[in-house]
Amino acid sequence: MIYRGSREDFGLHVRFFCGKEKGLDSLVNEIVRDFGLNAVKRFEVGNGIVVIVSESHVYCRRVDGLFRVDIYTCSRDFDEEVVQNGFSELDRKGYSIFNQEMFRRKKPDKEVGVAARISEDDYFAADLNLKSDFGKRFYNYFLGFGTKGFEEFAYEFKRGVPDSATRVFYSRKGIVVLHPWPEYSFASVDVEGRWLIAEINRRFNLMPREKVKYSV
Structure with a gap:
């Protein structure tokens, strides 16, 4: 797991690849459940799915025979411990998770923009x-x-x-x-x-x- 940032930065962004022959829709459902996300709407776009969650979104798509996943939310309930627990649940269900990256987004001040x-x-x-x-x-x-x-x-x-x-x-x-x-x-x-x-x-x-x- 590559981690960058601190809790003083903005929302938490998680990126990873996932492999399992279970289908994109099933993976999206598992991610929403295992990472404790409050999903309110989903859209099918191109070769992927965007799920609108409280405070931002999840984006899952097919890339070279694998699933590429981005999760970004500013929810205070979504922290590093929740992410690790989510990965553990996916692993327990037989998903292969690799190239995980987690970082805090930067909150710019007015001068930077x-x-x-x-x-x-x-x-x-x-x-x-x-x-x-x-x-x-x-x-x-x-x-x-x-x-x-x-x-x-x-x-x-x-x-x-x-x-x-x-x-x-x-x-x-x-x-x-x-x-x-x-x-x-x-x-x-x-x-x-x-x-x-x-x-x-x-x-x-x-x-x-x-x-x-x-x-x-």
């Missing part, structure tokens, strides 16, 4: 301070994907609170999951897809991609 993490496997994760001009511009860029030929799915968490919906944008170019916390002036965005990440780098002049890199 955006804390981005770019992985070498074409996965981009960022947390945004919406009180920052840069963070707000970043957020609005992704919010506009619904008018750029992407299929859009949405789940409204807090009725009556503007812009509180978690949105999933999907096309053959990749996938975007955008989750705002309007009452706290923060948002998170997760992106998978080489073309999309290259476009983000060009538009916002982020640092070159490395295996693990935080940049602003």
Whole structure:
């Protein structure tokens, strides 16, 4: 298990590969149950499933004959002990779990605006301070994907609170999951897809991609 970050950082993000001939839908159900996640909605997108959970999402998809899983949530109940217990349950059920990685997302201040993490496997994760001009511009860029030929799915968490919906944008170019916390002036965005990440780098002049890199 590779672990980065501390409890003083933002939400906890878990990444791993999983192998077992039981099907994607069954795996998603097991993950939601074994990691104690409060699932409220699921969407089938491309070769995977996005599950909207309290405080963010789970994304499971097929990659080279395996299942690639990302879990990200800011729930205080989702901590390192819960993750280890979840892995133990999956292992007990016969799932092969490997390449586990767990890290705390960075919570940017107003001066920084955006804390981005770019992985070498074409996965981009960022947390945004919406009180920052840069963070707000970043957020609005992704919010506009619904008018750029992407299929859009949405789940409204807090009725009556503007812009509180978690949105999933999907096309053959990749996938975007955008989750705002309007009452706290923060948002998170997760992106998978080489073309999309290259476009983000060009538009916002982020640092070159490395295996693990935080940049602003």
